[in-house]
Amino acid sequence: MKRTFPPVLALFVILVLTALLRNGMQPGPGEVDTMQRALDRFENAQHMLRRDVISVRAGLLRSYDPIVEDVDALYAALAPLDRMAQTPANKALIEDLQASARRQEALTEALKSDSALLQNSLAYFSTLSASDDLFDQANVEAGRLTGAMLRLTLNTSSDTQALVDRRIADFAAGPGRSGRDREARAVLLSHARLLRQLLPETDARLTALLAEDDVAARAQLRAWISHERVRAETRAQRYRNALYATAVLLTVVLAGLGVRLAVHMANLKRRGAFERGLAEMSAEIVAARPEEVKARFDSGLARLALHAQADAAFLFGEGDYGCARIWPRPYQGADPDWAPAARALAGLAQRRADGVFRGAATWPWPEGQDAAPRRANIVAMVLVNEHGDHCVLGFARFEGRVQIRDADLGVMRLALDVLAGGVRRSRMEQQRSALEVRLQQAGRTEAIGTFAGGIAHNFNNILSAIAGYVEMASAIPKTPRAVTRYVEQIGVAVGRARRLVDLILLYGARSSPVRQRVDLRALLGESVSLLSAAHGQTATFAIEAGEEDYRVLGDPSRLQQIILNLASNAVQAMGGNGQVALTLGRRVNRAPVEKTSGVLLAGDYVVLSVVDHGVGMSAATRSRIFEPFFTTRPEGNGLGLATTAETARELGGAVNVRSVLGSGSTFEVWLPAGGQAPVGAVSAPGRGETVLLLSDSESLCQDEERIAALGYEPVGFVEIERAIAALRAWPQRFDAMVARTNRAECAIALRQAAPALGLILLSDTRLRANAPLRTLAASLPNSRLLSGSLTATDLAEVIAQAPTATGGV
Numbered sequence: 001m002k003r004t005f006p007p008v009l010a011l012f013v014i015l016v017l018t019a020l021l022r023n024g025m026q027p028g029p030g031e032v033d034t035m036q037r038a039l040d041r042f043e044n045a046q047h048m049l050r051r052d053v054i055s056v057r058a059g060l061l062r063s064y065d066p067i068v069e070d071v072d073a074l075y076a077a078l079a080p081l082d083r084m085a086q087t088p089a090n091k092a093l094i095e096d097l098q099a100s101a102r103r104q105e106a107l108t109e110a111l112k113s114d115s116a117l118l119q120n121s122l123a124y125f126s127t128l129s130a131s132d133d134l135f136d137q138a139n140v141e142a143g144r145l146t147g148a149m150l151r152l153t154l155n156t157s158s159d160t161q162a163l164v165d166r167r168i169a170d171f172a173a174g175p176g177r178s179g180r181d182r183e184a185r186a187v188l189l190s191h192a193r194l195l196r197q198l199l200p201e202t203d204a205r206l207t208a209l210l211a212e213d214d215v216a217a218r219a220q221l222r223a224w225i226s227h228e229r230v231r232a233e234t235r236a237q238r239y240r241n242a243l244y245a246t247a248v249l250l251t252v253v254l255a256g257l258g259v260r261l262a263v264h265m266a267n268l269k270r271r272g273a274f275e276r277g278l279a280e281m282s283a284e285i286v287a288a289r290p291e292e293v294k295a296r297f298d299s300g301l302a303r304l305a306l307h308a309q310a311d312a313a314f315l316f317g318e319g320d321y322g323c324a325r326i327w328p329r330p331y332q333g334a335d336p337d338w339a340p341a342a343r344a345l346a347g348l349a350q351r352r353a354d355g356v357f358r359g360a361a362t363w364p365w366p367e368g369q370d371a372a373p374r375r376a377n378i379v380a381m382v383l384v385n386e387h388g389d390h391c392v393l394g395f396a397r398f399e400g401r402v403q404i405r406d407a408d409l410g411v412m413r414l415a416l417d418v419l420a421g422g423v424r425r426s427r428m429e430q431q432r433s434a435l436e437v438r439l440q441q442a443g444r445t446e447a448i449g450t451f452a453g454g455i456a457h458n459f460n461n462i463l464s465a466i467a468g469y470v471e472m473a474s475a476i477p478k479t480p481r482a483v484t485r486y487v488e489q490i491g492v493a494v495g496r497a498r499r500l501v502d503l504i505l506l507y508g509a510r511s512s513p514v515r516q517r518v519d520l521r522a523l524l525g526e527s528v529s530l531l532s533a534a535h536g537q538t539a540t541f542a543i544e545a546g547e548e549d550y551r552v553l554g555d556p557s558r559l560q561q562i563i564l565n566l567a568s569n570a571v572q573a574m575g576g577n578g579q580v581a582l583t584l585g586r587r588v589n590r591a592p593v594e595k596t597s598g599v600l601l602a603g604d605y606v607v608l609s610v611v612d613h614g615v616g617m618s619a620a621t622r623s624r625i626f627e628p629f630f631t632t633r634p635e636g637n638g639l640g641l642a643t644t645a646e647t648a649r650e651l652g653g654a655v656n657v658r659s660v661l662g663s664g665s666t667f668e669v670w671l672p673a674g675g676q677a678p679v680g681a682v683s684a685p686g687r688g689e690t691v692l693l694l695s696d697s698e699s700l701c702q703d704e705e706r707i708a709a710l711g712y713e714p715v716g717f718v719e720i721e722r723a724i725a726a727l728r729a730w731p732q733r734f735d736a737m738v739a740r741t742n743r744a745e746c747a748i749a750l751r752q753a754a755p756a757l758g759l760i761l762l763s764d765t766r767l768r769a770n771a772p773l774r775t776l777a778a779s780l781p782n783s784r785l786l787s788g789s790l791t792a793t794d795l796a797e798v799i800a801q802a803p804t805a806t807g808g809v
Contacts, residue, residue, distance in 0.1 A: 013250070020243035023236060032228045038080040039221055042097065045073035046104070050210055053108060056115050057206055059122070064112050071108060074101045081221075090224060093217040100214045107209040114202040121191040121198070125149055141171040142188065149195055156200040168192050271411060274307050278415055285422035293426045294325065297419065301327035304415055308379070309403040310395035312363070315419050316342035319389025322590030322602050323423045338364050346392035349382035356381045356409060363396045377401045381412060383420050391420040427602065467494045518559055520550040520584055520606055520671075527563040528582065531571075539571045545584035550606050552671040554651045562647055565640040566610040566667050573614025573665060581611040586673060595654040595670065597626050597645040604673040605653065613664040622657050644669070688713055689735035692757075694723045694750070699740055703762070707738065714738075720746050727753040738762065744776050751780050759783040 049070035055061035078101060081094045125146055148167040152160050172189055281300040288296045297315065305313035305327055314326040316339060324339055341363055349357040356379070363376040379402040380394035393416040395402045404412060470491045474484070528541045552559070563582070570580040585607045593600050617625070624630045626645040645655050652672045659665035693716045695703045700716050707714040715734070717723035727734065727750075737750055740762040747761055761777055763785055777785035 017243065017246060017250075020239050020246060023239040032225055032232065034080050035221070036225050038077050039218060039225070042074060042077035042081070042101075043218065045070055045077055046213065049074065049104065049108065053111055053206060053209060056111065057202065059119070062119075067108055067112065071101075071105050074104065087224075090221065093221050096214050096217040097221075100212055100217075104209060104212050107205050107212065111202060111205050111209065114198050114205065117194060118198050118202060121195045122153065124187070124191045125195075141167070141174050142185075145171045145188070145192055149192060152195065152199050156203040161196070161200060164192070164196050168196060267407065270307075271408070274303075274411060275414075277303050278411070278418060281415075282418045282422070285418070286425065290426070290429060293422070297323070297325045297422065298327055300415075300419060300422075301325060304393075304412070305395060307403075308395045308397075308408075308412075309400075310379075310397045311376070311399075312396040314338065314342055314394050314396075315391070315423075316346065316394075317389070317391035317420065317423060318343075318590065319387060320385060320427070321383070321389050321391035321420055321423050322427065323391070324590060342392060342394065345378060345380040345394050346382050346390050349380045349392060350384065350390065354409075355383075363398075374398060379404045381409070381416055383413075383416050391416065391423065393419060463494055463497050466490070470494060516553070516556070517551050518554055518556050520552060520559070520608060521545050523556060523560055524563060524582055524584065524608070527560050527567070531564065531567050534568075535571050535576070538577045539574070540579045541567065542579055542581045543583075544581065548586050549674065550584050550586075551674055552606050552651065553674075554647075554671070558647050562644045562669060563608070563610075565644050566608075566669070569640065570610055570612035570614065570665070570667075573612050573616075575614070578613055581609070583607075583609040583611070585609070587670070589670075595656040595668075596622065597655040598649060600654040600656075600670055601652070603652075605670045606673045608669040608671070610667045610669075611664065616661045616663050616665055617657075617659040618661050622659055625657065626655070687711060690715060690733055692723060692727065692734045692737045692754075693717065694720060694737070694739040694741065694746070695762075696740065703738070703740060712736075720749060724749055724753045727757075731756075736760070742773060744773055747773070747776055747780065747783070751783065755781070757782075761785045 049067065052061060052066045052070055056064070056067065078094070078098050082098070145164075145167040148160075148164045152164045168189065171185070171192070174185070281296070281303060285293065285296045285300065301313040301315060305311075312326060312328070315323055316325075317323045324342075326338060341361070345357060345361060348361070349355055358379050359377075360375050361378040363374065363378065376396040376398045377400065378394060378396050380392055382390050382392045384390045393412070395404065470487055473479070473487045474491075479487075524543055524545070528543060531539075531541055567580055567582065571578075574580075587605050587607050589600060589602050589605060625641050628642040630642075641655075648655050648669055648671065653670045656668040656670065657665065658668075689712050691707055691712045691714050693700070693703055693707060693714045695716060695718065697718050700718060704714040704716050712735075715726070717726065727737075731754060734754070734757060736758045737754060738760045739746060739750055741747065742763055747759065751759055759777075759780065759782065761773065761783065763773060774785050777783045
């Protein structure tokens with residue numbers, strides 16, 4: 001319908017203009033002009049008829065054919081008038097003219113007859129007057145009669161008629177002398193009497209014919225024709241005015257269309273340039289190195305703000321879209337907290353059907369020192385993924401409106417998709433890099449632990465021999481006191497060496513850690529009691545914790561060891577005197593970030609801070625404090641902080657250190673809140689445990705790579721029958737089972753084949769849509785259903801909970 005409308009409209013306009021032009025060029029209708037010409041022909045025919053009749057009466061015209069043609073012309077002129085009579089009044093007038101024409105025809109016919117007789121009689125008189133031998137002698141009366149008849153021919157007045165009557169009487173009274181004379185007299189007398197009768201009658205008919213002129217009817221018809229002409233001219237003028245107005249309107253419309261077309265072309269050119277810039281921005285973000293990503297985002301926001309003519313552009317996301325970037329940056333000298341405002345705008349946009357918020361909202365004022373929020377015109381659009389994570393792209397302008405039209409929303413949504421995709425790619429790359437770093441660290445730590453453990457075991461054997469000899473030497477009676485004192489000092493050194501060996505064995509231990517939810521607030525209070533008893537009155541400990549949830553997943557004894565290690569180090573850094581501040585807080589990390597002990601992934605964390613005002617550390621010391629066996633104290637062993645960092649890493653966290661030489665230190669331990677590992681975290685890699693993997697042919701390789709990257713050895717199967725046969729043939733070979741399936745019978749078959757092994761079901765369907773499989777997994781012992789990514793924590797837990805578990809993480 002939309003495609004056919006413009007041609008139909010154009011055709012309609014052409015027809016209207018044509019109609020206006022035709023009606024404006026014809027000042028009167030054709031019927032009026034035809035009537036005018038017919039009336040003119042009627043009058044002309046009537047004049048021609050009178051002329052010809054007079055010519056016949058005068059004897060100048062001998063043929064009656066012109067008169068017949070004149071009569072025919074009268075009727076021919078009346079024919080169109082009769083056909084075009086438009087009103088009853090006009091019809092009556094035309095009928096009057098027709099009646100007049102008929103009367104003129106009748107008079108003409110009579111005149112034609114009379115004229116023929118007159119011509120005959122006048123011809124006889126002419127012959128008589130030219131021949132003198134018709135009478136016996138010259139007859140005066142005949143001459144007088146001829147003269148009187150000639151006079152009657154010219155004038156048919158009553159006096160002339162009386163004179164003719166006397167002359168006829170005188171001529172009739174004269175005697176005839178011979179028969180020939182009497183006969184001639186009789187013929188002349190009969191012609192005289194005929195002329196006496198016809199000439200007055202002919203003149204009377206001629207007078208009647210000349211008087212037969214319906215001037216009033218013709219005048220009324222002409223007046224009506226003139227009125228119709230005026231009406232037609234007025235109507236034509238209206239059409240011409242309408243044509244002019246239409247032409248002006250069409251010109252205005254065409255000019256408007258031209259302006260709109262020019263604006264549209266400019267917008268298309270502007271949009272094309274913007275889309276090219278958007279493609280370049282996307283390519284730059286994709287090709288950017290990790291250290292260049294933030295600069296690319298800022299550059300992209302600057303382009304978008306320039307396109308929208310905005311004072312500020314921001315990109316804010318949470319969850320998978322975790323980011324917080326704003327342009328201009330720095331915010332023109334001020335750095336207001338704009339994240340809450342961006343989060344509120346994301347909520348407003350989500351409530352809109354199209355996901356776009358337009359209107360006034362409070363936004364931080366960027367200029368000068370006054371960072372108080374002000375009302376600004378805002379355009380914000382939100383993108384939400386299937387997990388409910390959102391990413392909002394917004395623009396703010398304090399004076400005027402943000403220049404984003406409805407036609408630009410599609411491009412801006414594309415820009416949001418590009419930026420959000422860039423955020424996700426950047427996060428995935430950071431998580432991949434962090435995973436590689438963590439795996440490398442785990443490998444190095446495991447190697448060091450294995451090496452140290454082996455040395456410690458051998459060293460422990462040597463210490464055992466020394467301790468035995470010490471006991472034997474102490475049992476020798478009458479040993480000199482000096483020797484006894486030396487033997488006791490050897491025993492004390494052996495005790496210290498045993499404690500060092502225990503720390504080395506703890507650092508390199510391969511035992512399965514206990515995993516349970518631990519309230520750090522309560523654990524911190526218990527630890528401070530132990531610290532106060534150990535350090536006496538010279539050192540004090542201040543605890544600061546809010547009312548938030550500070551539960552984490554871990555081993556209470558190892559978590560307490562972290563607190564004791566850090567607090568004891570703080571007391572020692574202050575020389576045994578002073579106050580140590582221990583603070584608990586909650587922090588949200590939107591993207592992977594580098595901490596002192598390693599990369600910390602995105603997530604929600606509980607942060608334990610230990611602050612002292614001791615001697616502090618140099619940058620060189622800070623860079624090595626988490627290395628095993630590195631220490632700055634002669635009595636230290638270099639394993640306390642290494643064990644702290646390793647324990648935090650196993651729990652999916654990290655340790656960060658801030659210190660200034662001579663001004664004290666702050667140690668922050670970041671642990672996943674609520675016992676949940678952060679996004680993409682591997683809380684503890686495996687130790688080479690064997691995992692039976694059942695997957696489809698398309699996902700098998702990817703699942704095997706994932707399990708191998710987590711530190712486990714996968715054995716993959718595509719067919720359930722072969723997997724069950726492997727379980728039954730060598731049940732001790734496997735430490736856990738992982739099956740990617742949506743079928744309940746597969747889960748039941750695996751559980752029946754190996755009741756003691758932990759089972760993880762990977763479902764490609766979201767949990768809400770797979771309620772039967774979820775219920776089955778809950779009913780099976782040591783089984784769980786996952787709809788997301790498989791983590792080392794999941795494998796470690798099912799392996800640790802298995803009665804036949806042989807290893808752990």
